[in-house]
Amino acid sequence: MLERLNFIEAKYEELSIKISDPSIMSNQKEWQKLCKEHSDLEVIVNAFRDYKKVEEDLEFNKEMLGSEDDKELREMAQEEIKALTERKEELSMELKLLLLPKDPNDDKNVFVEIRAGAGGEEAALFAANLFRMYTKYAETKRWKVELMSTNETDIGGFKEVVFMIKGDGAYSKLKYESGVHRVQRVPDTESSGRIHTSTATVAVLPEVADVDIEINANDIRVDVFRASGHGGQSVNTTDSAVRITHLPTGLVVSCQDEKSQLKNKEKAMKVLRARLFEIAEAERLAGIAEDRKSQVGTGDRSERIRTYNYPQGRMTDHRIGLTLYRLESFLNGDIDEAIDALITADQAEKMKAMGNTEDI
Known part of the structure; x- marks a missing residue:
C-alpha cells in the first residue's frame, strides 16, 4: 500500500509539472485531460501527505518522551502521542477507502x-x-x-x-x-x-452518453400515437407520444409526457440507451460475478x-x-x-x- 501511495504521489508531481508547461497548455484537449487526472489524484495525495506529517510528529513526540526529564513536557508529549495516533488511524482508513477502485458511473x-x-x-x-x-x-x-x-x-x-x-x-x-x-x-x-x-x-x-452506447438507426422502430391519461382520457389531440422498439433485443420504451413528439423521442432514446448499457454491463460483470459479490447484493x-x-x-x-x-x-x-x-x-x-x- 505504501509503495502504491508513493507511486501516486510521484505521478501527481509529474502531472503538476506537465499542466504548467506552455506547450501542453496550447493543446486544450490534452491539457484538460491531464488536469482531470491531476484533480482526481489530489485528494489521495493530500491525505497521504497529512499521514506522513502525522508520522513525523508522532516520531518526534516519542523521542521527546524518551529523552525529556521535565514531567510537564512528558505529559504534553503523551497527550500529543495519543491524539496523533488516533489521527494516524483515521488517515489510514481514509487512504484505504480512497484507494478502492472507483465506479466510473458514480458521478x-x-x-x-x-x-x-x-x-x-x-x-x-x-x-x-x-x-x-x-x-x-x-x-x-x-x-x-x-x-x-x-x-x-x-x-x-x-x-x-x-x-x-x-x-x-x-x-x-x-x-x-x-x-x-x-x-x-x-x-x-x-x-x-x-x-x-x-x-x-x-x-x-x-x-449514458451517445458515445458509450451507439444505436444503429436500422435497429429501431419508432411508432407515434396519441397520448392519453389514466382511465383512457385523452390528454393530447396530436400524435405526440412515441414508442421506440429496439429490434435486436425486443426492448420497448415509450414516452408521452411532453407535448412535443421530438422531445418525447429524445427522452425515449435516453432511456433506451441506459437500458442497453445495463444489459451490456450485466454481460460484462457475469464473467466476474464471484469477484463482485457483496453484502449489499448484486x-x-x-x-x-x-x-x-x-x-x-x-x-x-x-x-x-x-x-x-x-x-x-x-x-x-x-x-x-x-x-x-x-x-x-x-x-x-x-x-x-x-x-x-x-x-x-
Missing part, C-alpha cells in the same frame, strides 16, 4: 424505473409511495427530477413510472436501490383490516432488498440486516442512514476482497 445522473409488482392496485399505490420517497430525497440533495414516462392508475398509483435524477453523485447514492421493495400494510380498500403484502421493482440506471432487480412494514412502523434492509423504526420519515425521503450503511458495507466487502486491511 453520473440516473434513470429510476419503478414498476408495480404483485398486489394489483395496492402495488401501484406503493410504487407511487416510492416515487415520492425518491423525489423527496432528491430535494434534500438539491438534485433535479425530470419525469420521463408514467402509466397511472385511476386511484393515483403507478403501474410504471420512469424519471431522471440529475445531480452530483446521484448514481453513487442511488445505485443500491435496485431490486424488489416489499410493503406490508392494510390497504385503504380493505374493510376487514387484513394486512396485505405487495411489491414494486426499482431499477437504477446511470445516464443490484439485480429480481432480488428482494427491503421491506416496509406499516403496522410496526419499520423499514428493514435485508442485505445488511438494518432495521429502522421510523417508517414515516423514511418514506418522506430521509433515507441517508440506510444509504450510508449500504455504502459502508460495500466498501468493507471491497476492502476485504482486495486484502486492503493492513496498515500502511
